[in-house]
Amino acid sequence: MPTETHENPAPETIERVVREGQLDGAIVTCLAACEVEYDGRSGGYLGPGDRLVVAKPDGTLLVHRPSGHQPVNWMPGGATIKVEEDGGSALLYARRSNPNEYLRVYLHEPHLLTRFDADDTATYQERGTEAEMHEYIEQNPETAIEDGFRVVEHERESVYGYIDFFGKDAEGRPVVVEVKRRQATLNNVDQLKRYMGLYRESNPDVRGILVAPSASDRVQRALRDDGLEFVELSEFAVETRESSEKTLSDFL
Amino acid sequence: MPTETHENPAPETIERVVREGQLDGAIVTCLAACEVEYDGRSGGYLGPGDRLVVAKPDGTLLVHRPSGHQPVNWMPGGATIKVEEDGGSALLYARRSNPNEYLRVYLHEPHLLTRFDADDTATYQERGTEAEMHEYIEQNPETAIEDGFRVVEHERESVYGYIDFFGKDAEGRPVVVEVKRRQATLNNVDQLKRYMGLYRESNPDVRGILVAPSASDRVQRALRDDGLEFVELSEFAVETRESSEKTLSDFL
DNA sequence: GGTTACATGTCGCAT
DNA sequence: ATGCGACGTGTAACC
Incomplete structure (x- = not known):
């Protein structure tokens, strides 16, 4: 089974799973009530609410709301993703340079944390370009x-x-x-x-x-x-x- | 607990969870080995591999590979998402018109299916525009x-x-x-x-x-x-x- | 790394 | 619905 799940994970669990996922090349997702803060080319703040957070091993971090094609906040590949402790709860922190930007996701209520050791070598074939x-x-x-x-x-x-x-x-x-x-x-x-x-x-x-x-x-x-x-x-x-x-x- | 998980779900389970999620306003994700086919404004085919699939209640369907900011395939909000049976395994099928497009995700090995009853009413505040x-x-x-x-x-x-x-x-x-x-x-x-x-x-x-x-x-x-x-x-x-x-x- | 142009761009706004 | 421009656009190609 290439997946692993943690219900209501503790901050230390989130820290460990995200860190190991980044190292091992696994996709880590978290379904959580969270608060988001971004600063860089622009800046923004998103108050508490339930979202899907995705951390890919290439440094991509996505925050998806229940609707909309695009993530409400994100960090493109190449960022470094870390988990810090913030007053008893976990804080996902992604940073990159050129341009200098950061994204912080305060995971107030992490309901479900998953790790997926995804193996994907197929190349996408496109037509109509x-x-x-x-x-x-x-x-x-x-x-x-x-x-x-x-x-x-x-x-x-x-x-x-x-x-x-x-x-x-x-x-x-x-x-x-x-x-x-x-x-x-x-x-x-x-x-x-x-x-x-x-x-x-x-x-x-x-x-x-x-x-x-x-x-x-x-x-x-x-x-x-x-x-x-x-x-x-x-x-x-x-x-x-x-x-x-x-x-x-x-x-x- | 606003989440629900199913390990190695059967096609009928996938069908039910996705259908109910669309109706109830829940985000449904699936970590799976899958194959993807798209046709519409452009067209494409992605061979078997492990991906994160996200179905939002507004009809958004996303297929994310282990790397990259953008989904490899998607359907924007407004599409109708259904699950069909395809030779013993589940097939996620999203379609929309204007333009006429469809996306098919053949879930060969669905490892983990989750449902998240996400409640998100916050408005995003932006600076620096x-x-x-x-x-x-x-x-x-x-x-x-x-x-x-x-x-x-x-x-x-x-x-x-x-x-x-x-x-x-x-x-x-x-x-x-x-x-x-x-x-x-x-x-x-x-x-x-x-x-x-x-x-x-x-x-x-x-x-x-x-x-x-x-x-x-x-x-x-x-x-x-x-x-x-x-x-x-x-x-x-x-x-x-x-x-x-x-x-x-x-x-x- | 900088510049240029494409993209299933998506999104919002105005007609 | 369509047209048009902004976007934290992202992404590849070329230099």
Whole structure:
């Protein structure tokens, strides 16, 4: 049994289990009434309440409330986690530098402490990233962008940042392409405009294309107003994707 | 005791505890060897391994590996969580629409199942947000920005969104101020440029200032290239903030 | 370690 | 519901 549980653990038990867990590579969780205090890039205080506290062996510390996707407080991996005594109860204390931050969890009523010697070597396989879109464009430039388009350079570095694709159209005009995997935003238009600034001065003929599965009217209008273009790559839209209810075997 | 634990729970137990937890507002966690499958905005597959699975009563489902701040897979709040039977073992199934997504967690070896009737009504109190920086600028415009600067309008609404500060300099020229609480990015430059576009047409004299604790050379150059300015507000840099090691009493 | 840009970002707010 | 910007964003890639 790779798990270990302690009901209503004493402060010394919490101290020992957390310390050993950090050393042995085990996940330690605590279901507890607690109070939380954070200071660093920002600062915050959370009054008493019941939460799930998770201490991972890489120094990650999470405090989860009964609702919400995100932890209300946390410390990213790399922090050092310790347990101190605070007036008869245990205090989880995580600290890191760069930036200098700390998180304190006062475990007023630790109901359940668990240790899990988790062994997890699998690598996560991901689909549908922007990288896949890039690959598709690189291998099907004419289908993806337009007839006669060819890629000259992928991920071109410039003074203003990285350009997704730099290419030429059928008539030899230079084309700057910015790719987004989600519906395009005004920020994305700005980003393309920023890159355009590099080329328009020396060559007013340069074209700029924003490639995305969709774009709002406002974005499409902003593009037109600046002489830029939008190419809809609907193959990568989420909505239109068949929700095929794959089963596990499809992934193997 | 607001917690309940089940060692090596049977699929029916998992089904019951998760279902009841969702109804009663309890956090249910499971330490288990599992396999995970996700499809929606992106897609992914994670082979067998030991993880911490958390089901919150608001529909949040989290799968945490032994390291890393973020869950490897998740479903945000609002999803419906169910447990199905899959060849003798339990399958946690979360689904939501808009966007259409699902997450499946095949609990091959559920070591420990816990239920926590968490009662958490405290509100999180935050300090050090961008709002504080705005307050500082509003109350110390000349120290923060430059001699003779005065705020005409805070959070001015424009066609393109809200401008942090609209003001006048010592010579009466209009000034658009964009405030960032972290090191400025190229995106922030873009944003300021977008706002500037509104005013430059009618008044080419208008100045644009990006205020942030720091900015890279490239960002400063991008600003200069567009006739914009950078003001370093180092008072709000995290590094220089004294890490004063407050205690709990300081917050009360 | 710094800079840059992506992310299943999530979250909150305003239309 | 959708659009838009902030976030203690985290995270990887590149230098």
